Amino acid sequence: MKETEPSYLDLFSSSILKERVSLFEEIIKKCTLCPKSCGINRFESKEGDCRSGYLPIVSSCGPHFGEEPPLVGYRGSGTIFFTNCNLSCIFCQNYDISHLGYGKEISFEELAGMMIHLQQIGCHNINFVTPSHMVYAILKALLIAVPRGLRIPLVYNSGGYDALKTIELLDGIFDIYMPDYKYAEENVGRELSGARRYPIVAKTAIGEMYRQVGDLTLDNRGVAYRGLLVRHLVLPHNLAGTDEVIDFIAGLSKNTYLNLMDQYRPCYRAKEKPELVRRITLKEYDEMVALARRRGLKRV
């Protein structure tokens, strides 16, 4: 197998992929797929925090040119945007999809068809946005898509609130992980995203992702085929604890590809928190970029 070929092909031929699907289907009978650990039976109920049952719900599918350059390349990142989310961020910029349920329930065959379509139109990868509550659906669709010729890398594009056990079971499925690391403080994660223990959960998950795929690796065209990218949205008044986030990322590897995002704008219920009613200033952003460089991060 070539270095640039996705590792899920190996798991498919050795039947490990099938076994992982069975393991995940056991987990969702009393769902602990993510750290919310709702304990509901996803085959029968949509009453968990992510309001999702068994079948995938997708809001959009298509090439995306606004993602990080190593994912976009020159033909786009093939984005499949799942509806609903295991986080409830009060400033969510996609709240119609993540909180109001905009999207359509589809079959696993249709999900596989979307993956094949994105490959056929030339996308460099399949980029699953908000996948944490739907990982088993991705694996089930993969069982259908691989025999139909799927060969491009899969990207796990999550909010970082991922259970360690789930990420361990994804070893060899995703070649590229792109989690957020949103907050350094526990109480901020609870207040802004309804997530208990967000920092430790995210750090543990990101550590395991890094163990599996290492630093981001690009092919000779500059397109990513394996590795970790971390995203962090800088919030006003350093509410996100960006300095501590940078310290963690620098401790992981100085070669970590870190996207420090400056596009925060008040959305959804942001006005409930007075500190969130404005955008960030240039000074707030520049200070954090400078700090990341001082900490030795080379790919900010």
Ligand code: SF4
């Ligand atoms: S995936 Fe959904 S139902 Fe399962 S534990 Fe997480 S929030 Fe709850």
